[in-house]
Amino acid sequence: MTSRNTTHQQRIAKSLSAILGCGHQEALRRVREAAAADRLPSPLNAQGRAAAVGLLAREATMATENRTTTTSPLPEPRTPARCVWPWSGASGLAPLAPGTVTSLVSLPTAGRSTLALNVALHNAMEGICALFTSGEITSRSLGQKILAARYGFDARSQEPPGGREAFKATALPELNAAPLLRHGARVGTSAPDSLRAGLVAAARKNRTLRLWIVDSVWHFSDFTDEGRDTASTMAELRTLAREHDLAVLVTSQVLTTDPQDPDEPVTAAHLPDGMASHSDRVLVLDRPGTERLRRGDTYPTAATLRSLSRPGFEVELELEPEHCRFVLA
Structure with a gap:
């Protein structure tokens, strides 16, 4: 075995140990067994290592479930053919x-995280994992928003x-049974790391992950001399969506040339680098009036969700701020 392959296997074992909660030596044993059986992806670049960790984590999770149950796994519940709005x-x-x-952008405080959470919750209640x-949101705040x-x-x-x-007797069991997984991404967490955690959590629930909300692209983008490298993150998300057959919805804050000018619309020129080229569709959430809020002003609730990719396609919404949800206007 070359020293280069040894280094790759050590890196895979380190990530696998963090996901499974096992010791490094146990993780390394699993990696070496897979390598000996020629089951590791090739080449073992960053993408190959991420795929190897995902493969071994899924195998470990399935093995654990098989050991702890005496009956065949229940089939995954019947769900809609694809994710829904x-x-x-x-x-x-x-x-x-x-x-x-799909990318979702808005000016600051328009409610894009709330809208993205509405999409995730709606799909989970439909049985889609x-x-x-x-x-952007703490785990505690996220739980409150879901409720x-x-x-x-x-x-x-x-x-x-x-x-x-x-x-507690009725609603909480319903919510706990819904396949809505949450992952609070810490500083330094990569997008593949977050997805791996979700894939493992889904496997433990005997579910197939189908929708991934990423809030937001900035959190996973590294600093460079020119600013955040959002282009690399968007390219990575596109690759992960295809590799794992996922629908991905990623959010981003944008700023217009003059943030205080309510008449300047968000356009493709305001998007983060790489968002237009690596998205199948780009949506804008407009909520006029939030940029002019002062103490005592009426809280603006009217909103429009429109497509930058397909001009003319839009939906009029109303924000219910106390309920953390958008409804049809």
């Missing part, structure tokens, strides 16, 4: 098909419908 008429904006990347990866969006109350200040005991 929460609002009628929105399917023309972007298909959310397997292997595609969805992963919401966020470097508000699904059940219509603010967990921070309101009693749940029917009281807390009834809520």
